[in-house]
Amino acid sequence: MKTAFHLCMLALLFVGPQKEQVWTANIDQIRHAARMIPGKAPLHINVVKFAESRRTKNFSVKGAPNEPSVQARTVFQIVYADGYVMVDSGMDQQVHKFFGRGVVEPYDAESAKQVERAVRGARAILVTHEHGDHVAGVIHTPFANELAPKTILTRDQVQTLMTNPQMPEIKLTTEAASRYNIVDYEKYLPFGPGVVLIKAPGHTPGSQMIYVALSSGKEYLFIGDTAWHMDGVRNVKGKDAPWIQEDENALMPQLNWLNGLYKTERNLFIIASHDDEQRTDLI
Numbered sequence: 001m002k003t004a005f006h007l008c009m010l011a012l013l014f015v016g017p018q019k020e021q022v023w024t025a026n027i028d029q030i031r032h033a034a035r036m037i038p039g040k041a042p043l044h045i046n047v048v049k050f051a052e053s054r055r056t057k058n059f060s061v062k063g064a065p066n067e068p069s070v071q072a073r074t075v076f077q078i079v080y081a082d083g084y085v086m087v088d089s090g091m092d093q094q095v096h097k098f099f100g101r102g103v104v105e106p107y108d109a110e111s112a113k114q115v116e117r118a119v120r121g122a123r124a125i126l127v128t129h130e131h132g133d134h135v136a137g138v139i140h141t142p143f144a145n146e147l148a149p150k151t152i153l154t155r156d157q158v159q160t161l162m163t164n165p166q167m168p169e170i171k172l173t174t175e176a177a178s179r180y181n182i183v184d185y186e187k188y189l190p191f192g193p194g195v196v197l198i199k200a201p202g203h204t205p206g207s208q209m210i211y212v213a214l215s216s217g218k219e220y221l222f223i224g225d226t227a228w229h230m231d232g233v234r235n236v237k238g239k240d241a242p243w244i245q246e247d248e249n250a251l252m253p254q255l256n257w258l259n260g261l262y263k264t265e266r267n268l269f270i271i272a273s274h275d276d277e278q279r280t281d282l283i
C-alpha cells in the first residue's frame with residue numbers, strides 16, 4: 001500500500017502541470033555578451049522625437065494620477081565611428097493616425113523626414129517590438145524593399161506581424177517577411193561590439209530590450225514599451241490601458257529586474273521609448 005502511494009506521488013510529480021518559467025536576466029552575462037564581438041564600441045546615442053500622443057498618466061502607470069502626460073514617439077541611433085544602427089524605425093502619418101483613436105495628435109513632418117533619412121542611412125535597423133509606432137518605418141514605407149535586407153526582426157516579431165499585426169498597414173505576407181533578416185535566440189544575442197539583444201516577451205510576444213555599452217563606459221538599456229513611463233520602473237507598476245493586449249504576468253518580473261538595476265547601477269541609463277520627461281532630462 002505504502003509503495004503504491006509513493007508511486008502515485010511520483011507519477012504526479014512527473015505529469016503535474018509544468019510551472020511556467022519566470023523571466024529573469026543577468027546584467028553581468030549581458031555585459032559579457034556585449035564584449036563577445038570584436039570591434040570598437042559605439043561612441044554615442046542620438047534620439048529623435050517625431051510625434052506625440054497625449055494621454056493622462058494613469059494609462060501609462062497603474063494608479064498614477066489622472067494628470068496630462070505626453071507620450072513621445074521616438075527613434076534612437078547607436079553611433080559607431082564608421083556608421084550607425086537604428087533602434088526602431090518610426091512610422092508614417094497614416095499609422096500615426098491609428099494611435100490617435102479619432103483624435104488628431106501632433107506629428108512633426110520635418111522630424112519624420114529626418115527619421116526616414118536616418119533609417120535609410122543606417123547600416124542596420126533593430127526594433128524593440130512589433131508595434132506600429134516602432135516598426136512601421138521599415139514596413140509601411142515606399143522604401144521597404146531597400147530597408148528589409150538591413151533590418152533584423154526576430155522570429156516572434158515576424159510571427160505577430162504575419163498573424164496578428166497591430167494594424168493592417170504593418171501586416172507581413174510570407175513573401176514580404178522573407179526579405180528581412182529573421183533571427184531567433186533563447187535569451188541574449190550579441191549583435192555587434194557593445195550591443196546585445198535581450199529577449200523580453202510581455203508587452204508583445206516579440207518584445208526585446210537592447211543593451212548598449214559605449215566606449216566611454218556609459219551603458220544604456222532600451223526597454224521599448226516594457227514601461228511607457230519610467231515611473232512604471234521606479235514604482236514597479238504596469239500600465240492601465242484597456243486598448244492594448246499585453247501579458248502583465250510576464251511584465252512584472254521584467255519591471256522588478258529593471259527596478260533593481262535602476263536603484264543600483266548608477267552608470268546605466270534605462271530608456272523607455274515614450275517617456276517624454278526622461279527624454280528631455282537626458283538631452
Ligand SMILES: [Zn+2]
Pocket residue numbers: 129131203225
Ligand atoms: Zn508598444
Ligand SMILES: [Zn+2]
Pocket residue numbers: 131133134225273274
Ligand atoms: Zn510604442
